[in-house]
Amino acid sequence: MGLVTGKTALITGGGTGIGLATAERLAAEGAHVVITGRRRAELDAAAERIGPAATAVSGDVSNPADLDRIYAAIRERGRGLDILFANAAVAEFRTLDQVTEEHFDALFGVNVRGVLFTVQKALPLLNPGASVILNGSINADVGTAGLGVYAASKAAVRSFARTWANELKDRGIRVNVVAPGPTETEGLMGLVPEPERPAFRRRLAERMPFGRLARPEEVAAAVAFLASAESGFITGSCLYVDGGLTQL
DSSP states (O other): OOOTTTTTEEEETTTHHHHHHHHHHHTTTOOEEEOOOHHHHHHHHHHHOOTTEEEEEETTOOHHHHHHHHHHHHHHHTEEEEEEEEEEOOOBBOGGGOOOOHHHHHHHHHIIHHHHEEEEEEEETTTEEEEEEOOOOGGTSSTTTTHHHHHHHHHHHHHHHHHHHHHHGGTTTTEEEEEEEEEHHHHHHSOOOOGGGGHHHHHHHSSSSSSSOOOOOHHHHHHHHHHGGGTTOOOOOOESSSTTTTTO
């Protein structure tokens, strides 16, 4: 029997990267996974790769109408929601002098507003004892140049988890954060132009205690733990999956 057999999970940003790896892991552990994202082709490919344990519903978490449609699809299954992984996020390098209103609105729209309403609109569907996991970042704790707005958005996510864990404790719902370090994903590499990516990857790896980036599957393993009864006495916490980068 898997860690989450018979459970229903929603994973935002589930078409690629950490979201896809998590969907695959939770499906392998016995859950039915609903994956959502903005890019329909990638979402459909992910659902086909996972198989019958996956349902794809396209949508943008920064759009409340899309969230309503996603939750309507889950409601139709009639089993509620046991696991919510609010994973969808965007990032972009901009130093303080380069920040624009559009940059701020884009990042906070998905990373903060999107997370807030993803969780709020899930409340009627969350079963007793459900697990909510928010995808944070080590950047909430460090001052990487050019990631000020992104880091601030992830600091907000960390704060949300503490408050929501307190507000939802009477329903037995746990809320935690997983905080990845640099992870080998399309999103991370997309921060720099393609010709610069090998050097960018090398610089990141040289900073890591293990000399390499995290794999999406390693972050997915941490999410699976937080989603399962194995972490039943953990709430309001942040689990770092950064190879010791911020801890050593």
